[in-house]
Amino acid sequence: xxxxxxxxxxxxxxxxxxxxxxxxxxxxxxxxxxxxxxxxxxxxxxxxxxxxxxxxxxxxxxxxxxxxxxxxxxxxxxxxxxxxxxxxxxxxxxxxxxxxxxxxxxxxxxxxxxxxxxxxxxxxxxxxxxxxxxxxxxxxxxxxxxxxxxxxxxxxxxxxxxxxxxxxxxxxxxxxxxxxxxxxxxxxxxx
Amino acid sequence: xxxxxxxxxxxxxxxxxxxxxxxxxxxxxxxxxxxxxxxxxxxxxxxxxxxxxxxxxxxxxxxxxxxxxxxxxxxxxxxxxxxxxxxxxxxxxxxxxxxxxxxxxxxxxxxxxxxxxxxxxxxxxxxxxxxxxxxxxxxxxxxxxxxxxxxxxxxxxxxxxxxxxxxxxxxxxxxxxxxxxxxxxxxxxxxxxxxxxxxxxxxxxxxxxxxxxxxxxxxxxxxxx
Numbered sequence: 211x212x213x214x215x216x217x218x219x220x221x222x223x224x225x226x227x228x229x230x231x232x233x234x235x236x237x238x239x240x241x242x243x244x245x246x247x248x249x250x251x252x253x254x255x256x257x258x259x260x261x262x263x264x265x266x267x268x269x270x271x272x273x274x275x276x277x278x279x280x281x282x283x284x285x286x287x288x289x290x291x292x293x294x295x296x297x298x299x300x301x302x303x304x305x306x307x308x309x310x311x312x313x314x315x316x317x318x319x320x321x322x323x324x325x326x327x328x329x330x331x332x333x334x335x336x337x338x339x340x341x342x343x344x345x346x347x348x349x350x351x352x353x354x355x356x357x358x359x360x361x362x363x364x365x366x367x368x369x370x371x372x373x374x375x376x377x378x379x380x381x382x383x384x385x386x387x388x389x390x391x392x393x394x395x396x397x398x399x400x401x
Numbered sequence: 402x403x404x405x406x407x408x409x410x411x412x413x414x415x416x417x418x419x420x421x422x423x424x425x426x427x428x429x430x431x432x433x434x435x436x437x438x439x440x441x442x443x444x445x446x447x448x449x450x451x452x453x454x455x456x457x458x459x460x461x462x463x464x465x466x467x468x469x470x471x472x473x474x475x476x477x478x479x480x481x482x483x484x485x486x487x488x489x490x491x492x493x494x495x496x497x498x499x500x501x502x503x504x505x506x507x508x509x510x511x512x513x514x515x516x517x518x519x520x521x522x523x524x525x526x527x528x529x530x531x532x533x534x535x536x537x538x539x540x541x542x543x544x545x546x547x548x549x550x551x552x553x554x555x556x557x558x559x560x561x562x563x564x565x566x567x568x569x570x571x572x573x574x575x576x577x578x579x580x581x582x583x584x585x586x587x588x589x590x591x592x593x594x595x596x597x598x599x600x601x602x603x604x605x606x607x608x609x610x611x612x613x614x615x616x617x618x619x620x621x622x623x624x625x626x
Contacts, residue, residue, distance in 0.1 A: 215453055223457040227464025235472065256549045258592075266472035268547045269479045273507045274599055277541040277552035311556070312537055312603060314512040322508050326501035335512045337605045374510055376537055376603070377554055 231266075239285075240264030246392040248292075249284040249373060256280070281310075281376035287320075287368070289395040295371065297325075297363030299400040301351040303371070305393030306344070311377035312336045317351060317361045320368035327362035333372075334359055347393060353401065371395075473546040480506055481545040481597055484517055491527065493518040493600065493622040495614060510601075514613045518598040518622035522591060525624040526567035529598055533560055534616045537603035540564065544593040551589050558587070565625060566591050566598070598622055 241261045244251040255264040256275040268275055276283045288294050295301055297319075307313055316333035319325055324332040339347050339359050350356045353365040363369060373392065473479070483506060488494040495516045499509045509515060520527045531540055533555035540562050541552035553562060564587045572590055602617050604610045 219453045219457045220460065223460030224464050226457065226461030228468055230461070230465045231468040231472070234469070256552075258548060258550050260548060262469050265546070265548060266469045266476075269473040269476035271507050272478050272480045272483050274480050274541075274543055274547065274597065275549050276510075277539075277549040279552040280539045280541055280554060280601075314510055316511060318508075323504065324499060324501040324511060332501070332511050335603075335605070372508070372510075376539075377556065 234263055235267045235270045238263055239267050246284065248286045248288050248290050248395045249392045250286070251282060251284045253278055253282060256283075276374060281374050282378055284373040284375075284392060286371045286373070286395055289397050291397075293397060295351070295369035295395070296397070296400065297351070297366035297369050298353055300353075300356075300398040301363075301369075301395060302398055303349040303351070303393045303395050304346060305391070306346045307336070307373075307393065308375060308391070309379060310336075310375040313376065314372075314374045315339075315347075315349060316372045316374070317363065318370045318372065319364075319366045320370060322370060325362065325364040325366060327364060329362060331361060333361065349393075473548075479545075480543070480547050481519065481595070484519055484597065488517075488519060490519045490521045490595075491622065491624055493598075493620055495618060498610070513601045513603055514610065514617050516600045516617050516620060518600070520566060520591075520596055520598060520622070522566065522568050522571065522594050525626050526565055526571050527598075527622060528625040529562070529564045529566060529600075529620075529622050531562040531600050531620040532616060533558070533562060534602045534613050536605050536613075538562065539601050541599045541601070542566065542589065542591065543597040543599065544591070545595040545597070546593070547597075548592075550592055553587070563587065564589055568594065 240252045240255045240263050242252060242254040242264075244253060252264060254260055255268070256277040260268075260275070264275070286295065289301060303315070312335065314333055314335045317325060318332075334347075334349060339349065342348055347359065349359040349361060351361050351363050351369065351371075353363050355362075476482075487505065493516050495514070496505050496509075497503060498514070499505075499511045518527075518529070529540060531538060537554065539552060539554040541549060543549050553564070555562060566589050569590055572588060575588075600617060600620050600622075602613050604613050
């Protein structure tokens, strides 16, 4: 009797195939990942050259990708050591940003929702942030009020930070592995 | 080849997790149900089992590739579907500012005022006119499946961003004499009949959001005849 093993094999194959599909559309935004410290960028996702994984992920999530001619999106879910960003800890984002007409830094929870807070603040832009004397930014993600560029984390267990560079003259589309230097993300202390 | 290896690693991780969850699930319901009379599938010799395993991996890979490629066409909650619940075609609609409680589309930049226009070129080409605000203003185009195919910012366009969006056949049917004037207007070819135009303007200071919203309200998106 060969029918049962065959049916079993088909079942396993379908579960396997669709399982990998589900995993890749929920966890990835395309294959052309550019790493810059803890930041991940997908320059080709916002072009007609977007790969099938990027197209599938955007079709599922309903997101409109940021077009490369418009700007470039970087996401960080970990700090520079690879530890997940924890909203119960204090995290600092320090460094000089690449040249761009403007940039925005947005703090979200794990699912990409903005975090409600009394200050009504969910991010900084190049126009609002207070720069250090050397032109670097120093943004603090913390559950408690901090001096300077403070973003309230609402003590969420996992955070996601989006950095969008608009009208940036540099191009990652060539697939250069060395992305421009982006601010470093370090964990200071946990409560 | 790294991608393939990554996928294989992902696949084995998912499979392990799935089988663990499945066995836990079946273990739980086994107590309440009479034990089914089906025995475990009998694969015969180890060589045969290996053959079935190889078969399962190949079929699984095919199922994975087919489902990834079909996803844009089959996804029911993509950006176009979400937006078409809220608005009519061929008219610009200002989106509410993203807030912790409400987000029309995921991952929208809260520092921007956004407006979208769902277009349908089956009747006539579309004319998009966006007066540039004091700050960064951009217009980007997506197909109904969410593929980004064109974007333009105010710096490239000047005071008013004016674009004509049409299909390849509509572009080919443009009268000859209009071709000359077409130099000063931007003609964009849409790869699909339906899609999304997104107009976005940067809000430099929070206090100016209302002003920027009013400026973007003046933008239009309408059939050109």
